[in-house]
Amino acid sequence: MKVLVLGGCNPLGKRVVGNLRQLGYPVLADAGPQLPAALHGAEVLIDVREPPEVHTADALEGWARACRQLNAAIAAAAVAHHIALSALGVQRLQGSGYYQAIALREQLVLAGNTPCTVLRAAPLYESLAQLAHDSVADTVLAIPVAPVQPVAAEDLAMLVADAALAQPLAGCMDVAGPQKMAMAEWVQQYLRLQGDPRMVLGDADVPYRGALLDDGCLVPVGPARLGRTTLAAWVCKSRAM
Numbered sequence: 001m002k003v004l005v006l007g008g009c010n011p012l013g014k015r016v017v018g019n020l021r022q023l024g025y026p027v028l029a030d031a032g033p034q035l036p037a038a039l040h041g042a043e044v045l046i047d048v049r050e051p052p053e054v055h056t057a058d059a060l061e062g063w064a065r066a067c068r069q070l071n072a073a074i075a076a077a078a079v080a081h082h083i084a085l086s087a088l089g090v091q092r093l094q095g096s097g098y099y100q101a102i103a104l105r106e107q108l109v110l111a112g113n114t115p116c117t118v119l120r121a122a123p124l125y126e127s128l129a130q131l132a133h134d135s136v137a138d139t140v141l142a143i144p145v146a147p148v149q150p151v152a153a154e155d156l157a158m159l160v161a162d163a164a165l166a167q168p169l170a171g172c173m174d175v176a177g178p179q180k181m182a183m184a185e186w187v188q189q190y191l192r193l194q195g196d197p198r199m200v201l202g203d204a205d206v207p208y209r210g211a212l213l214d215d216g217c218l219v220p221v222g223p224a225r226l227g228r229t230t231l232a233a234w235v236c237k238s239r240a241m
Contacts, residue, residue, distance in 0.1 A: 003027045003164055004042045006070075007049035007085075011126070015157030016048060020164060035070075039077035044164045046083045047109075051101030060100060067105050071112040081168050082116040083160065084109040088149075088174060089217030090120060096211035106172070115168035119160060122176040122218060123150045123208075125234050132187055138198070141191075143184040145202035146213035149220065150186065151177035152234050155227025162225075174224035179231060183208070183218070186231065193235040 003020055007013040008029025020027045031038035039045070047070070054060045074082055086106040093099040109116050128150055135141045159175050181189075184202035191198055205212070229237075 001025050001044060002042045003044045003046060004031060004038055005029050006031070006045070006047045008046075010048070010050065012085075012124075012153050012157055012160075013048045015154060016046060016160045019157055019161040023161070023165075025164075036073055036077070039073055039079060042077060042079055044081045044083065045074055045079050045114075046160060046164060047105070048085045048160065051098060051105065054097045054101045060097075060104065063101050064104055064108065067108045071108060071114070075113045079114055081164070082109055082112065082114040083163050084116065084118050085160070086118050086120045086172065088120050088122050088176065088220065089213075092214065092217045093209075093211040096207075096209050098209045099211060110171070115170060117163050117166075117169040118172040119163060120172050120174050121151060121156055122174075122220075123148060124156065125150050125152045125177070125229075125231065128183065128186055129190055132191055132196070132198075141187060141198060141200045142203045142206045143187045143200050144206050144208050144213045145182050145184050145204050146208075146215055146218060147180055148183045148186060148218040149176040149180040151175060151227045152229040155229050159225050159227065174220035174222065175227075176220050176224050177227045177229065180219055183213070189231055190235065193232060 003025055005013050005017050005027060008017045017027050017029050028038055052063055054063055084105055087102045090099055090103045090106060106118050109118055184200050188200040
């Protein structure tokens with residue numbers, strides 16, 4: 001089974017590629033202008049690319065055009081399974097350009113002619129930790145209070161690889177981590193585990209990725225695939241690397 005991973009050179013994609021190669025599958029990471037040739041003989045296409053910044057209608061339409069072109073290339077190559085990464089809360093956070101782009105990709109994948117699986121993932125541990133690193137000069141961090149059930153990139157990559165070995169869902173599956181807590185509490189626990197003395201102030205008016213969060217947008221709403229790595233285990237492993 002030949003697999004093509006778009007976004008295979010980003011941190012998450014590298015993990016997906018590594019997992020599949022360890023299982024013995026031939027995997028090509030990214031393709032660029034050579035996409036049609038790279039798709040030749042591919043049975044599975046995995047798209048874990050980060051969407052571009054879309055702050056205007058023209059930018060969003062450009063992204064939509066690229067997604068439609070990818071759908072057409074996949075169909076022409078008779079790819080058997082199209083797997084795309086989406087995000088929890090994607091339908092409720094449309095005030096954010098990031099979530100608009102994610103939603104658009106999800107909609108076009110589901111509307112395409114290729115059997116598909118869409119994985120709506122919770123925020124990554126790595127992304128939430130970055131909130132603390134981006135505010136390194138502040139003694140008090142203002143963080144949203146909405147509940148979140150984040151997942152380690154390592155766990156998400158394993159779940160994406162699992163999807164590549166399974167039959168297409170023809171729909172969406174929620175993916176999250178093992179612990180649910182307020183985002184502000186998660187960041188505070190992360191700081192404590194790092195020995196960082198800064199304090200976190202929970203603030204419902206602070207946006208995340210350009211959107212204000214409500215109580216249920218970043219947690220699974222039904223059956224979900226869950227990673228196993230806890231925050232404490234992830235911090236411990238990160239220190240050892």
